[in-house]
Amino acid sequence: MFDCGEGTQRQMFAARLGLNKKMKLFVSHMHGDHVLGIPGLLQTMSLLGRTERLQIFGPKGIKKFIELFNRTVPYNLAFKLQIDEIEDGLVTKEQEYEVFSAWGKHVIPCLSYAMVEKPRPGRFNVRMAKRLGVPEGPLWKKLQMGESITIKGRAVTPKRIVGPSRSGSKVVYIADTRPCPSVERLARRADLLVAESTFDDSKKDKASEYLHSTASETAKLARRAKVRKLALTHMSAAYKDPRILLRQAKRIFRNTILACDLLRLEVKPLEK
Numbered sequence: 001m002f003d004c005g006e007g008t009q010r011q012m013f014a015a016r017l018g019l020n021k022k023m024k025l026f027v028s029h030m031h032g033d034h035v036l037g038i039p040g041l042l043q044t045m046s047l048l049g050r051t052e053r054l055q056i057f058g059p060k061g062i063k064k065f066i067e068l069f070n071r072t073v074p075y076n077l078a079f080k081l082q083i084d085e086i087e088d089g090l091v092t093k094e095q096e097y098e099v100f101s102a103w104g105k106h107v108i109p110c111l112s113y114a115m116v117e118k119p120r121p122g123r124f125n126v127r128m129a130k131r132l133g134v135p136e137g138p139l140w141k142k143l144q145m146g147e148s149i150t151i152k153g154r155a156v157t158p159k160r161i162v163g164p165s166r167s168g169s170k171v172v173y174i175a176d177t178r179p180c181p182s183v184e185r186l187a188r189r190a191d192l193l194v195a196e197s198t199f200d201d202s203k204k205d206k207a208s209e210y211l212h213s214t215a216s217e218t219a220k221l222a223r224r225a226k227v228r229k230l231a232l233t234h235m236s237a238a239y240k241d242p243r244i245l246l247r248q249a250k251r252i253f254r255n256t257i258l259a260c261d262l263l264r265l266e267v268k269p270l271e272k
């Protein structure tokens with residue numbers, strides 16, 4: 001989860017996400033619209049008996065914020081909570097993916113995040129394996145790991161049975177910021193970029209003053225970073241109809257959509 005504004009847990013219920021799933025929370029910065037959902041979420045998770053460890057990453061201040069809440073609003077924290085205050089760079093490494101962060105340019109320190117899936121092994125051709133007489137089991141695993149094997153005195157190379165490895169997908173979340181090189185680098189060739197677009201182009205001055213981005217600025221960044229799809233988020237609540245931002249962004253970057261609550265997008269890497 002990237003950021004946790006007020007109302008997040010309600011939407012988690014609506015999306016039937018479940019509260020005892022393996023999960024990490026990445027916080028961009030210490031503004032209320034990005035962190036005020038955390039206290040309620042932790043308490044509800046405890047009440048409903050979460051047992052899985054929860055890791056929270058964020059800039060300096062996140063630890064004090066959560067610890068103060070846990071001390072002043074007593075409840076029984078039912079699971080292990082680990083809070084890490086981080087800088088830019090590699091944030092966490094899992095078997096299937098890594099998460100990186102980069103500082104943006106906002107009124108207070110603010111991190112953007114990239115979730116990068118590791119390449120997946122190529123498709124295993126079961127029919128071919130059987131035709132070549134390779135029995136199911138450890139030999140299949142060896143081939144999948146890229147090792148050659150010998151069957152009845154004949155060598156079988158993995159190339160004959162396992163397809164080329166498939167690249168993983170990259171999803172980037174750009175939180176409150178002016179457009180800047182560090183977040184642009186982070187967003188490079190993302191399959192999906194979810195990025196803040198607080199104002200429309202007529203409020204360019206306001207965007208500069210409050211260190212946010214306009215729709216066109218975000219679209220230009222998406223184009224420069226060569227992302228595949230852009231989803232605009234963090235539109236100012238002053239817009240009753242945020243489609244004006246979509247129109248402005250689309251003029252510069254066609255494959256743009258407006259993100260909205262409970263939207264589901266399937267992210268697929270390019271097949272090479």
Ligand SMILES: [Zn+2]
Nearest residue numbers: 029031106176
């Ligand atoms: Zn902010």
Ligand SMILES: [Zn+2]
Nearest residue numbers: 031033034176
């Ligand atoms: Zn914000």
